Amino acid sequence: MGRFAMFVDATKLPQGETIQADICIVGAGAAGITLARDMANGHRRIALFESGGLEYSDETQKLYAGESVGQDFPPLEADRLRYFGGTTNHWSGGCRPFDALDLEGWPFGREALDPYYRAAQKILQLGPFAYDPKEWEDGNDQPLSFGAQSRILTGIFQYSPPTRFGTVYRRDLERAEAVTVYLSANLVDIDTDEHAREVTGLQLACLKGPRFRATAKYYVLAAGGIENARLLLTSNRVQKAGLGNGNDLVGRYFMDHADVFNAATVLFNDAYPALAFYNPHTVRGQNVQGFLFASADAARREGLPPFCIGIQAGSMPDKELAKKSLLAVYHSIAEGHVPEHLGFHLVQMARGVEWAADDIYNRLRRNRPRVFSTIYSCGAPPDRDSRVTLSDATDALGVRRVRLDWRLPSDFEQSMQRAHEILGEELGRAGLGRLRINSAETGPSPMQSIENAHHHMGTTRMDRSPSQGVVDENCRVHGIANLFVAGSSVFPTYSFDNPTMTIVALALRLSDHLKQLSA
């Protein structure tokens, strides 16, 4: 590698080597790469350790394997990516900053994060820092009009291209003389003083290569929402419960978005509802998508978690059937496009008493969906018993594997139904349509179609008090002077928003803090 190639293959290091830096960062995903880039122009020597290489490897990926014992979850080695760029190598790009209400329970408010969100906007290659849907109205693409005082509002996500951090920012790190990236370098233990008040070094190992150490003034774990907890729990030679785990909080409060498909069916009065705003679409070169959510007042009054509801089209009528008899098309609607018989009759009545009877045949011939379904997501209250612990099994490096017990609140379905009741009431109030809550009583339960969104959060939560959090408001592990955590594991609560933008914003904030400490 040449002068500006500050990437080192750790498998080529001498056995027992000690790397010295000012700041060691473990994990080269969105948080780790953001930290390294942001500190690259200073006088500090940054060592960034990445478990994987520049490309995917099955062998490295298997280090993520573990067991899941709670709510259905994909295999742990499939839900994340363990190579340079981390899980940004397969994320979808959805971005939105947390609202002020979403940050209640955090040790700082939205105003503290605002400058970092604006900087994150550029890092994520997004458009202008504009999240008011009015700023994205464009011709015929308008939000639904629910009228004044509606409890349901429209929000907007912006989509990053998506930014693959390992690809987009590799060159920056290659050119950064102050930064050295060590590939194939796995953290296997953290050394501390005898009271675990200060980290004295990192023990690292390669799958096929040497074991070596790294020392620095400050250390940052940026390995992801599950792995950060794992690394603290496994480093238990001094604090037996795991590093920073004096109050049994490390690994607890694991959170992920539970996306529920077909939670409800929506029938719009207008045969051609203007829903383009709620599909991904491009406005002035930026890909955006609208969604529905409850106003802060409504959510608070109802005691509901922050939730969002997306609307997607039902299946398109078969064009061939449209050429057949009216009776055949009639039945195709009843059997194929409306979930159940009562809904079919509501289709017939959809325009209600405000309109005279419509020509059903003309409507059908236009081949547009009338029936839509919802996708529900929320930021459920954190559950202490939803957690990451360690199993007795070990990986190829001898590090204990993870046991994940993801739990949803017992009232999750009830909250989801109430959210849809509110939407149904607002749709009717605005004369827009009718909504049906899907449940086990009326058909396949939507609770059977929950998918996690691969947003792992909360396992080293942030709080000013060590009795409530693993890290403080500056993401420093309580009780340990020089150990920090970056990434979504520090979120004490979450919203329905994707976490990546907040991950990047928090990393920038931590970078500023570390720059002050090491000035």
Add this chain to the structure above:
Amino acid sequence: MGINRRFMLQMAVAAFGLLPLLGRAPPVPSAMTRLRALVPQPRSAHRLGRAYLAHYPGEEGPGRLTRLILATLGLDEGAVAVRGEPELRAALATRIRDDFATAQTVMVDGWILSRTEMRLYALWA
């Protein structure tokens, strides 16, 4: 020329139209009849109405349903008689939207529906 069905129908319509000339006013449709006439798809209304009455059997009966609907509209039989169809439709539409605004809704088979609109459909049940 034979008397056919078409001729008889024409005669009946003509006779009806002559009633005012005979000093006889055409019969005024009842409020129930006028409300039922606002429903565009009677077959579907029947199915929806039956589903509603399965949940609210105490409201069964066209007379009772009509009184309940008129009460929510703030109208009596006489007021319905003098209102034109568009006006009646508008009053119902407003009432239906108000139902949603004030949570005067019913859940039938998972569908969140206005109580007024379901009572209207139940007139065909």
